[in-house]
Amino acid sequence: MSLRDLPVFGPTEVLDDEGITPEVIVRTDVALSREQLAAALGIAFSDIAADQDPEQLTVLQTRTEIEGMLTAGGIVSIDNLLARDQDTEFTAERRAVMDALRRAVDRAYPADTSERPPVHKQDPRYREGTVTLDTVDHGEVTVDEPAWCIGHDDDTVGYLADVTHNGAPVTAPIVTGRYGPSKIMTARISHAPHAVELPEPFPLLSVELDAHGDLDPADGHNLARALRLAAVRVERLVAELEAVRRAEQ
Structure with a gap:
């Protein structure tokens, strides 16, 4: 079976890092085995829902916890790199590379500059x-x-x-x-x-x-x-x- 034939689930909700102001939503697909899904749910369950009967977990709860666990790992890794970079003195050459990378991000994830539709109040x-x-x-x-x-x-x-x-x-x-x-x-x-x-x-x-x-x-x-x-x-x-x-x- 190819990846395109696999069932697709999510995203159930948008997950973010509370310490930052979000500017875009990035979605990605991750192919996982059932063992990996169970492992991710097990970690999340032991951290925040250990007092709950696992048999009573709803579909929404299960998907939210698994997606949250997958997302949290990536966010934590990125935050660790950001914290490390804040204490690093970069060379001029390295700063130029980082500026170029930021421009690449801006091209790939442009800010929403389109005119937003006006907000109309209801007249019920x-x-x-x-x-x-x-x-x-x-x-x-x-x-x-x-x-x-x-x-x-x-x-x-x-x-x-x-x-x-x-x-x-x-x-x-x-x-x-x-x-x-x-x-x-x-x-x-x-x-x-x-x-x-x-x-x-x-x-x-x-x-x-x-x-x-x-x-x-x-x-x-x-x-x-x-x-x-x-x-x-x-x-x-x-x-x-x-x-x-x-x-x-």
Whole structure:
């Protein structure tokens, strides 16, 4: 069997190095044996998911972890070379070569200088149980509008697959002496019924968590209280989500 006859999977998601500002996305195909796939998953699983039952790994989780492991190795190697080069005094000849290499990169991966299409704000038209929206790929569409959705007046015109119904946000605030007031959680009921890459046949719980920093004991107690509040509010929202799902079945 030739390489072109092999099944192709991925990329499942775009992986990046959090320490840099990305400018392009580079995609590459790697032919692997099942033993290599299992080894990559084994390393990732032992690092971040050792407390999870491997039998419960979803297809999305498995592919994401394997692709992440393959990508991480390359990024770490590149970062190590960059760190080494920062401490190296290059000759004029070597600097000229590196400048030429940068120009080669610019030719191979040109910056997006094309004029981006203007961003248009939605002008939703609501009817009983429906809303009419504009899309860039299907024109004007009329879709079901659930009662729990807060509307689309602040949305921008995008693809049909990106049309998302969002419920009212539920937050968990925290105030610390070091960082002041902030939110450690924002959650809501959400549903993108026309999503293609990651289909959403039913509404989901959309959650954003933000908690990091160095805390003294008093702020540690503040964090614990905020987390307990977040847990209570998530439980209530999950109950609402379950009711929404039952009503739609």
